[in-house]
Amino acid sequence: MTALLxxxxxxxxxxxxPPGNGEATPAGxxxxxxxxxxxxxxxxSFGKDGPGTRFTVLLAGCPLQCVYCLHxxxxxxxxxxxxxxxxxxxxxxxxxxxxxTGGGLTVSGxxxxxxxxxxxxxxxxxKHELGCxxxxxxxxxxxxxxxxxxxxxxxxxxxxxxxxxxxxCRRVTGRHLGPTLTFARRLAGLGREVRVRxxxxxxxTDAEENITGAARFAASLGNVTGVDVLPCGRPGERGxxxxxxxxxxxHVRVPTEEQLGTARAIFAAEGLNTA
Numbered sequence: 001m002t003a004l005l006x007x008x009x010x011x012x013x014x015x016x017x018p019p020g021n022g023e024a025t026p027a028g029x030x031x032x033x034x035x036x037x038x039x040x041x042x043x044x045s046f047g048k049d050g051p052g053t054r055f056t057v058l059l060a061g062c063p064l065q066c067v068y069c070l071h072x073x074x075x076x077x078x079x080x081x082x083x084x085x086x087x088x089x090x091x092x093x094x095x096x097x098x099x100x101t102g103g104g105l106t107v108s109g110x111x112x113x114x115x116x117x118x119x120x121x122x123x124x125x126x127k128h129e130l131g132c133x134x135x136x137x138x139x140x141x142x143x144x145x146x147x148x149x150x151x152x153x154x155x156x157x158x159x160x161x162x163x164x165x166x167x168x169c170r171r172v173t174g175r176h177l178g179p180t181l182t183f184a185r186r187l188a189g190l191g192r193e194v195r196v197r198x199x200x201x202x203x204x205t206d207a208e209e210n211i212t213g214a215a216r217f218a219a220s221l222g223n224v225t226g227v228d229v230l231p232c233g234r235p236g237e238r239g240x241x242x243x244x245x246x247x248x249x250x251h252v253r254v255p256t257e258e259q260l261g262t263a264r265a266i267f268a269a270e271g272l273n274t275a
Contacts, residue, residue: 143183
């Protein structure tokens with residue numbers, strides 16, 4: 001992974017997240033002008049950030065305060081570097097022979113919809129200039145910031161649904177569940193393909209009722225083509241550091257393979273692919 005360190009400059013003035021329930025004015029239309037954003041890093045991955053080999057761009061900044069975070073060093077915008085869309089496209093084009101064989105390009109984070117104009121510009125140019133399959137990785141909390149034009153340039157959304165219960169979601173993320181569910185329904189209405197990501201945290205998200213609720217909601221949408229049940233990482237490992245709130249690391253257990261299998265079976269019972 002190529003780390004891009006330095007001070008962050010938001011893609012547009014006031015590009016912070018909205019308070020309260022996450023509602024905001026839709027944005028994210030490609031502009032045909034130079035666009036800059038705060039980029040944490042980019043890297044190549046296989047089968048992790050979407051199908052095939054992918055060039056994945058991690059944007060800096062996230063409004064959530066998850067007890068455990070996949071990329072905790074992307075949460076703060078100051079951990080990003082002011083980067084132009086042209087620079088990202090130039091780097092992505094270098095890997096075109098790899099990503100064209102069943103892969104593509106992914107915009108994730110952090111939370112990419114914290115910078116909807118920049119994220120939209122990248123997705124548009126990835127799709128129409130490089131002609132590649134595009135993926136948006138998001139919590140959906142800022143889904144109201146994604147205009148329909150941005151979503152038309154997305155082939156697949158990797159949507160994090162942390163819980164089906166509002167109080168559990170608040171304990172895990174520090175934020176409301178409603179905006180994520182609203183965004184999920186909107187994606188279904190637009191016919192955008194979704195793959196749900198559900199992180200299993202013993203003592204927080206592993207209750208059968210909570211998993212069943214998430215599974216039934218996902219199955220009701222009609223556009224969810226798969227579910228990834230992911231384990232929270234071990235305390236102290238990269239991608240498993242606490243973000244300074246909620247349950248202390250020493251009190252959170254890593255799920256066993258049996259627990260993961262049980263959760264996957266609940267999703268599968270609702271007709272969802274968990275492979």
